[in-house]
Amino acid sequence: MTNMFDLTGKVALVTGASSGLGVQFAKALAQQGADIAICARRVEKLEAVKKEIEALGVKCFAYKCDVLDTASISEMVKAVEDHYGKIDILVNNAGVGDSVPAEDTPDDGWNRVIGTNLNGVFFVAREVGKVMIKNGYGKIINIGSLHSEVVMSNKAWPVAAYAAAKGGVKMMTKALATEWARKGITVNAIGPAYFESEMTGEVFEGGGMDAVTDAYCPMGRAGRPGELNGALIYFASDASSYTTGQILFVDGGWTAI
Template sequence: MENMFDLTGKVAVVTGASSGLGADAALAYAKAGADVALLARRVEKLNEVKAEIEKTGHKVIAVGCDVTKEESVKEAMQKVIDTFGHIDILLNNAGVAVRGGVDNMTEEEWDKSFDTNVKGIFFACKYVIPHMKERSYGKIVNIASVNAVIADKNDMFIRHSYNASKSAVLGLTKGMACSYARYGITVNAIGPALFESEMTAGTLFKSEQFLNAYNAMNPAGRPGSRGELNGTVLYFSSDASSYVQGQFVIVDGGGSLV
């Protein structure tokens, strides 16, 4: 039986690839046969991920990139094309989670969420989609969040700008999916819940009270573990999802059901 998840010969670009879910996905791409371009601001951390991926025998480059700066994204994507010759997959993973409600957060905090979580996707797609259109092929996967569709009433974990920006990712995903399907480009989104990562390890995972409450509410009884998002990422990035457009898959152990 043909392996529809095989990415041999494909080139995948991962933003926010220096740690956490982005680094895990980048390694999963390489293990599935793809060459990989790692993009993030922290080049030293990228090089650590790069060294791990090189063990798979696939080509990998680390490119310093700030997704909130258009020129930085433009230069990074051009470097990927110059190196590999093409881009087949774009995983828009770069993101931030700024805590606070609209009554107590600053304009700068609000803008930080939208600049990274939404504008970052806009810039990346702006410089990848024309290339994909020329080749009549592309797989774009946007990392949104379960918090695009659910919220938290606990004051300690209110993140209104995160809710809003991740909801915007869903709207952008649907719009691009409708516009670019005719060019052989699929655009879909994933909504992770709580996963242990560099971003959450220093905050949410340090609160035993929060983790106990989360585990009690979640049908799976635990947060997500490293690697458990990779199956969904590979599905949307491979020909297994060739007729899937504008969809949003929540990966949360069933937490959004209760």
């Protein structure tokens, strides 16, 4: 029986791959046989990740990129295409967290969150989309959030900027999926709940996470390492050939209530 989740021969680009979920996503794709391209601002961390991925028996290309800079994005995408000749899969993962009361949110804080989590996702998808349209094939996976769908009560922490950005990712996913559906490209999103990473370290270390997940999550816990991999590989593989414009929440039931 053919393994529909096999990614051998595919090239996958993962943004924000210097730490956290980006590293996990890159490794998960590599374990299914894909050759990997990773990018982030912190190029010194990328080199360590590159070695870890190559140890899995696939190729890995690392390139510096700042998703707040469209020239940097264009340069990175061209470098990946020049290196591999194509880009089959994009994991649009680069993002930043923020939790500031709306009335105290400074202009630069709002712009940083929207710029990274929404504008950057679009600009990377736009440039990679040009490559995929040319080749007639592509699988784009945007990383949204449970906050693409729900927010918090005032008893938890404020997420106005973050939720605005991630809500935009949800609708952007639908819009791009519709535009590119007849060009051989699927565009879907994953909506994680809280997973421990560099970005979420503060809320985990502060001890508030247990109380929040107990109150909001039917499973009563945060996500564990590897629990996003199934959704990722489904959207990256031909198993999802007739699935586009969707966001799959991997949240322990959080958005069900």
